[in-house]
């Protein structure tokens with residue numbers, strides 16, 4: 001998945017600063033200025049090559065989208081799509097999810113998508129899973145009070161782990177399916193979703209919301 005020529009990716013990222021933010025150590029970004037409006041902001045963390053968020057942005061012009069991905073070599077694939085056809089309501093963000101609280105204002109994001117997050121199967125790597133409570137704490141800070149997290153995966157172990165982690169946080173699970181493609185017709189597929197569903201894997205999905213008392 002990763003582009004071997006990382007310096008070329010870096011150069012492309014650097015020369016398209018109107019389409020992609022390359023987060024280093026700067027503070028909070030002003031997304032009101034970036035989008036020129038105060039429409040709700042939805043973000044995908046671990047966007048990969050960007051098929052999902054690009055399609056969502058095209059379908060929903062009154063929502064602003066931020067696609068977050070940490071690797072230059074991967075995000076450059078999304079950047080190529082945006083260069084070919086820029087969308088006013090989509091900005092890419094090369095950043096690590098560990099920096100979300102530095103990047104986004106508190107209570108400024110209306111939805112977080114986590115699609116086919118890396119499973120990190122070894123217990124000692126659990127802290128790297130994007131549904132680990134360390135990340136949930138950050139999401140809670142940047143999300144508005146009624147906001148939801150939507151999570152999809154084909155990995156049953158990651159799904160069950162995430163279900164437990166979110167429920168224990170505590171969050172309310174407001175939607176859950178263990179066979180998304182059988183149940184939901186208005187689903188926008190990600191690259192990994194296409195790949196794994198073609199292999200016959202079931203797609204699991206949950207939607208969750210922080211409990212009222214946790215919203216501060």
Ligand SMILES: C[S@@+](CC[C@H](N)C(=O)[O-])C[C@H]1O[C@@H](n2cnc3c(N)ncnc32)[C@H](O)[C@@H]1O
Pocket residue numbers: 045046047048049068069070071074095096097098115116117118190191192193
């Ligand atoms: C398995 S891929 C899924 C890509 C895409 N969401 C899809 O469904 O096709 C997971 C992506 O998450 C990114 N990722 C993992 N941990 C991350 C983190 N801490 N911050 C930002 N991106 C991360 C990886 O670099 C990778 O591109």
